[in-house]
Amino acid sequence: MKSPHTGTAEKIGADGAAVSAVDFGLKGPRGWAFRGVDFAAPAGSFVAIEGVSGSGRTCLLLALTGRMRATEGHAEVGGLRLPKKMAAVRRVSALGPVTGVNELDPAFTVAEHLRERALLQSRLDGGLRALFQRPARRRAAARARIDAAMESAGLDLESLPKGARTSVRDLERLEALRLSVGLALMGSPRLLAVDDADLKLSDAEREHAWELLRSVAACGTTVLAVCSEPPQDALRLCVRNATKDGESAAPAESVTFAKSAEAVDPMDSTADTTDEGTTEEGAADALAETGRS
Template sequence: MDGPLGLAVTARDFGLRGPRGWAFRGVSADAEPGSLIAVEGPSGSGRTCLLLALTGRMRPTEGLAAVGGLELPRRMAAVRRVSALAHVTGVTDLDPALTVGEHLREQALLQRRFGGSLPRGLLRPRSERRREERRRVDTALTGAGLDLAVLPKGARTAVRDLERVEALRLSLALALLGRPRLLGVDDIDLKLSSAERAEVWDLLRSLAGTGTTVVAVCSEAPRDAVVIATGTGNDRHDDAKEAADALAGTGRS
């Protein structure tokens, strides 16, 4: 591959008005492929809605934006195909009763059925398909920095028994199984200590370093990120609830 895997992100006077008023408006951005982008703002300032709009999951109502040259909202479906989400409440929630391995197998099955060319895949021997699936899972786990060997019961560890950073890493691994060119991660500093936040930012830097464009929602951005600020003139509301309501029944995760 000659160039970065990631996608450039641009926006000018980008805005979204929902039933409760403006989720965000007047947003501008200009990020190169493979950038680490931080959507910075207080809770309730439209951060999650902006993340979902930039990944093609919510329809903006004013301004211009493009992801990898795909204009929003006209090319929302195309943007969804090349992006993935992690750690978004109400959208990518992990089932606490399932194990890490069950989550990975379920997501790998979904990718096999809906994430690629099904007819061409069916022509390959089953053993070859399984080896490829295992490689994709291993690559996703490595990218997310999740070592199954250090978990209490390995792949049989239930999600309810994971530490917060481990659960975040699992959510990232599930998103990475689709080999996205744009990865959106919500609320990365939720209930994390300073050391844990630094650990997560290092992980996201490493993902961006491989070429994937990363968009991460946070309350305080690191200095080396491309910052998109929210919370200037927006109406205060339950950002996560509005995002989940807008996506209910669409399957656009």
């Protein structure tokens, strides 16, 4: 399998977006999904959002990319303030795989996913003018965009069982992750968000996944990745479940090993003092309300 190529990634990449949050929180009908998030990461950072399943990691990821509306505090992505500028943040950010929000269609082939995304991106980039381009020119532009994205994601289509005609359901977990990241990179986002980045990966596969996300960040795109076992060189944000009685869980230690970090403070998630439920319940409700926005 090919390794990500830095030169090509720079062609399709964009200047990364600095990300920060102050007392950032989101409350669902039955409790807080997350609360009290304070951190700052410079542009081009690789940020690992760490925590157990149900701790509000995915909701935090979606809120920081403008897909969920926070109810407390604020955040900024590339100078765009959340929750006020959600639409603008969505335009400069892209989602990798997020269960229930941005999943690959298992019935599609790899080629079908790539053609669909290339067509969509050409419409977004070129507007109505893209419709009047010569077919040969459109195909060449789409092919160049696809090749650059797949090389950046380290996915060699020829190595797949049926090449580009391989169905998504037949992809290995790491291959599917590479495809999702490649599709997201076709829009040259300033911020890339990936959920469950290390889910169901072996130790060797997990290291390949970190290598992929490091390479994306090294080319300038800021990366937010939800994971269970973060790499030591990432900026680490730890999310903990809130307790049912409203007291905050013991604060998780947030550690940075990256020299470019400005500040990374502990994220102390607390529950509401009423019996509205745990963080896991609040996160589930908030995510259900979000849908596929």
